[in-house]
Amino acid sequence: MKSKAPQFKTRNLQQSRREILNAAFGEVFSKGFQGVSIDDILKKTTLTKGAFYHQFPTKLDLGYALVDEVIKPMIIDRWIAPLEKYENPLDGILVQMKTLIGGCEPAHLRLGCPLNNLVQEMSPIDKGFHKRLQIALNLWIDEMDKHLKRAKKSGFLKADVKTKQVAHFIVMSHEGFYGMLKGLDDPKIFTALYESMKRYFTTIES
Amino acid sequence: MKSKAPQFKTRNLQQSRREILNAAFGEVFSKGFQGVSIDDILKKTTLTKGAFYHQFPTKLDLGYALVDEVIKPMIIDRWIAPLEKYENPLDGILVQMKTLIGGCEPAHLRLGCPLNNLVQEMSPIDKGFHKRLQIALNLWIDEMDKHLKRAKKSGFLKADVKTKQVAHFIVMSHEGFYGMLKGLDDPKIFTALYESMKRYFTTIES
C-alpha cells in the first residue's frame, strides 16, 4: 500500500541534483565555467564529491545539465511565457526588458546574462556546449518568432516584416544589452539602449 | 658613434614583448583568459618562461597589457579610423560591419570579438580587467560619437538625435552581432541582423 505519508527523506537523487545545479548555477554565473571548481560548487552545498560524481560523470556533463535543466527553462520563464499576457507582444518585450534588465540591481547586472556568458566562454572551445547553447538560443528565437507572428496576425506589425529576422535582432539585442551593461557598469546606459530599441520598433510597427 | 648598422639582435625587449603579446592574443582569443596557460602561450613563441616573467610580473598583467597594447589599438584601427574616409559616417559603419563581420570566415567568426570575449569573461571577476575593458569600450563609444557628431553637422542625422545614445547602441550591436554569430554558428544570420540595423538607421537619418 502506498498510503504512507511522504516522509522526510534524507536521501533524494533528484533533490540533490537540484541542489548541485542551483549552487553550480550561481558559481558559474559569477566566475565562469572554467573559473569555478567542483569543490567551490560543493562548498555551497550540503553534499560532497561522492554525490557529485554519482550525478555527473564529469564536470562538462554538469555544464551541459546547467544549460538543459536550468538555463533553458529560465529563458522560457523570463522572456517567453510573460509575453502571453500581452495583446501586443511588442509591449510585453519592452516591459520585460525594462523589468528584468533595467530594473536589475547593479551588482547583479555586472554578472551579465547566464546564457550569454556561457555562449561567449564555452561555445568556441567545446562542441557539446556549443550544440546545447545553440539549441537554447534557437528555442528563444523560435518562441519569440511565434509571438511576433501572432503580433503580425493581429495587425501590430507591418505586412512586409520578416518576423524571424526581427526575432534574431531582438534576442541579439538582449545579449548585447547585457554585455554592454556588464562592461560599462553604468545602469544609466540602459535607458540609451532602450530608447534606441523603441526607435527600431517604430520601423516594424504598423 | 651610433653609425653602426642595426645588426641582427638576438635579444630585444620590445620585440619579445610583441612576440608574447601576439601569441597570447591568439590563444586567449580562442580559449579564453582563464582557459589558457602561460606554457600554452610560450609554446607559440621562440621564448621561454624567463622571458615571460621578465616582461610581466603575473599572468593578470599580461591580460592587462593585452587590453591596452593590442585590443585598444585594434578597435581604433578596425572600427574608427576607416570611418574618416566617408563623408557620411553611417555609410562607413555599415561597410565596416559588412566587411569585418559579414565577410569574416566562419571558423574565425566562431571565436567572436576579442574585446567582447574578455568583457564577458573577466569584467565581473577582476577589477583591473574591468577598469581597462571599460576604458576600451568607452574609447570605442566616444570615438564613434565624434563621427556621429560630424554626421549631424553635415546634416546626415536628424537634429534631435542624441549621438551618444546612438553610439552606445551601435557599439552594443557590434558586440551583440558577434555574440549571436558565435552562438548560432550560422553566417547567414548576419544578413538578418544587418538588415535590422539598416532599419534602425532609417530612424535617425534625416
Next chain:
DNA sequence: ATGACAACATACTATATAGTATGTTAAATT
C-alpha cells in the same frame, strides 16, 4: 527484519599550472 542496492561520504591520486630560484649569454659601457 533483512538483505541488497542506491545514495551518498571520505580519502587519495595524478596532473596541470602559476610562480620562483638560479644559471647563462648577448651586448652596451667603459
Next chain:
DNA sequence: AATTTAACATACTATATAGTATGTTGTCAT
C-alpha cells in the same frame, strides 16, 4: 678587452583541481 647588466633559459616548487577508489548508511522490496 674587460666588466657589468639586461635579457633571457632551465629546473624546480607549491598548490589547485578533476577524477578515482573505497567505505558507509539510508531506503525499499520481499
